[in-house]
Each structure stands twice: as C-alpha cells, then as structure tokens.
C-alpha cells in the first residue's frame with residue numbers, strides 16, 4: 001500500500017544518513033502510519049532521523065509559526081521536498097483551524113463552537129489578514145512574496161503544522177520527517193530520544209509488521225478532535241470530554257484530574273445534577289440540529305462518533321456517581337472505586 005512518493009521519502013531519509021526499521025503502510029480504515037519491517041527489541045531504535053532533515057520553527061501559536069512551513073511548501077527546490085510531497089492534502093487533515101464553517105454548529109456545544117469559531121479559526125484568519133505581522137518571525141508575504149493564498153489554503157498549512165510538530169528542541173516546534181507519520185495511541189510507551197539524531201526507541205518488543213505508535217499526550221476526545229481530527233477508540237468507557245469535566249475553564253489550560261470526584265453526598269448530588277444537565281442540553285441541541293449533512297463524509301462521521309462517545313462518557317460517569325451515592329446512603333463509608 002506504499003505510494004511511490006512515500007517510498008521516495010524512505011529512500012531520501014536513508015540516503016541522508018537515517019536508519020529505519022519501519023515502513024509506511026495503512027490500517028484497515030485506510031489511516032496511514034508506521035509499521036515495523038522486522039522484529040525490534042525493547043530499547044532498540046525504531047528509527048533515527050538526522051537533525052538536518054528537521055524543520056524547526058519558533059514555539060508560538062500554530063498560525064504564527066506557519067509561514068516557515070508555507071515557504072518550504074511553495075519553494076520548488078526546498079531541501080525538504082521528499083518530505084513535503086508526502087504531507088496530507090486539504091482533505092487529509094482536519095483540525096479546529098480548518099474545521100469547515102458549515103460543521104461548526106454540529107459540534108453541538110456552545111463552548112466547543114466558541115473554541116473553534118472564535119479562537120482557532122479566528123486566529124488563523126487574523127494571521128492571514130496580516131493583523132499579527134508585528135509579532136511574527138516571518139509573515140505570509142515574506143514567505144511567498146506577492147503570491148496570493150486563499151484562507152482555506154492557509155488553514156490547511158496551519159493545520160499541518162499544528163497536528164504534526166514535536167517539542168524536541170528548546171523553544172521550538174519541530175517537523176520530523178517520517179516520525180510525524182506515527183499515529184497516536186494513549187497507551188504507548190515508545191520513547192523519543194534526541195541527541196545527534198532524532199530517535200524513536202521501542203518501549204517493548206515488537207514483531208515484524210506491527211504498527212508503531214507514539215502518544216500525543218493524555219488528550220481527551222474534544223482536544224483530539226480539535227488538534228488532530230480523530231477520536232480515542234482505545235479507552236473504554238471513554239473519558240469525559242474536557243468541556244464536561246468539573247474543573248474545566250474556557251481558555252485556561254491545565255491538566256484535568258482523572259481521579260473520581262469524592263466528597264459528602266451533597267457534593268456528589270451537585271455533580272450528578274451538573275452531569276444530567278449536560279446530557280439534557282446535548283440531546284436538546286442534537287434534536288434541534290437534525291441529521292448531520294454528508295457534504296464532507298469524514299467530518300460527518302467523526303462528529304457522529306464524537307457525540308456518541310461524549311454521551312457514553314457522561315453516562316458512565318453518571319452511573320459511577322450514582323453508585324457512589326447509593327453506597328453512601330446504605331450506611332457504609334463511601335468507598336473508593
């Protein structure tokens with residue numbers, strides 16, 4: 001299932017001094033990823049990429065860091081050409097930055113709609129309009145001269161940068177050829193190393209032909225959706241969306257605890273009421289919206305899956321709090337689950 005341009009990427013990395021025990025392939029759903037070509041033992045390198053193949057930009061908001069990538073993409077003789085040729089096209093990447101306008105309301109939540117419409121997309125738009133030029137290392141005209149790009153093209157570049165960079169270098173966001181083809185698995189234990197080359201070290205023994213994943217972090221489904229356009233299918237029951245977490249605050253980034261809420265019955269009852277309120281609001285909103293349009297089948301399907309996972313996470317949490325309350329009212333001490 002490897003395309004000629006993907007084979008060219010592998011050949012280029014090797015000719016530049018890289019070492020690979022992986023190749024490019026696809027899973028049953030057609031998602032491209034990295035797969036081992038041979039058995040690899042725990043502690044051995046799965047791949048090693050020379051530092052000179054890495055494109056690093058300043059660690060600022062994705063929209064403000066993206067002109068450097070845009071410049072490379074527009075330059076026919078970029079030294080990174082074999083890498084640039086394998087980047088997904090506009091239909092192959094979905095983030096909040098290029099979230100289609102017509103699908104914003106189908107997020108079916110005022111907070112998520114606000115995040116996508118008034119934070120991510122607005123920021124991309126303002127940057128495209130040149131409003132943030134004074135704060136940027138490179139502006140769009142500095143990257144590509146007087147060529148015009150559409151807002152859609154710009155959102156695509158910003159989405160690419162946002163969904164494919166690593167923090168392997170101080171103060172920088174780095175695009176690492178091939179390593180950026182590793183998909184996410186929240187359980188993953190492969191380790192990134194960064195010395196004279198960027199290396200991915202096997203966290204356990206792998207057989208030939210196994211998919212090589214990394215973890216993008218302990219992200220919840222609404223965060224995965226906005227930053228990467230897919231959902232976590234391995235955590236069951238799904239974790240609460242961050243917007244549904246009791247400690248969530250809009251535009252305040254902090255780690256939300258996975259520890260179950262504990263406390264006296266009145267605290268648990270208040271939490272139950274809060275969660276039931278979210279479910280009711282979600283169902284009313286989905287009813288009012290009607291069926292999700294099929295204009296972009298992938299977006300429609302990921303939205304349906306997101307609503308389903310959000311419901312299941314809320315129901316699981318409601319059930320847990322209810323059981324905790326019942327045990328409490330049964331006379332015994334409230335146990336930890």
Ligand SMILES: C[S@@+](CC[C@H](N)C(=O)[O-])C[C@H]1O[C@@H](n2cnc3c(N)ncnc32)[C@H](O)[C@@H]1O
Nearest residue numbers: 031032033163164180181182183184228229230
């Ligand atoms: C760093 S890239 C990984 C390589 C990507 N599959 C490709 O072909 O370019 C991140 C993107 O891969 C996809 N992806 C990563 N992990 C995934 C997963 N567990 N399930 C489905 N898609 C995933 C998403 O589209 C995400 O935005």
